[in-house]
Amino acid sequence: MNRVLRMDESIFELVSRHPEVTGIMVELGFQDIAKPGMLQTAGRFMTLSKGIKLKKMDPETVRQIFVRHGFEIVE
Numbered sequence: 001m002n003r004v005l006r007m008d009e010s011i012f013e014l015v016s017r018h019p020e021v022t023g024i025m026v027e028l029g030f031q032d033i034a035k036p037g038m039l040q041t042a043g044r045f046m047t048l049s050k051g052i053k054l055k056k057m058d059p060e061t062v063r064q065i066f067v068r069h070g071f072e073i074v075e
Helices: 011-017 021-028 048-054 059-068
Strands: 004-006 072-074
Touching: 011 021, 011 048, 021 059, 048 059, 059 072
Parallel strands: 004 072
Antiparallel strands: none
16 A cells, blocks of 8 residues: 655645544644544645644654654655
C-alpha cells in the first residue's frame, strides 16, 4: 500500500485517500480539521505546507510524526 503524502495536496484529498490522516492532524494541533464541515470547506484549499506555515510549526517535526504513523511526505 502506497502511503505517500504530498505537501501541496489539499487536506481534503489527503483525508479522502487516507482517513487516518485526520487523527494525525489533530495530534499535530490542527483540531479544527475535526470540526463538522471544516474538511469540506477549508480543507479543500488548505494544504499541509500552508497549514504548517500558518501554525508556525517545524516541518521536520510534522514529517517525523507522519513517518511514525507509516507515511512518507514528499515535497
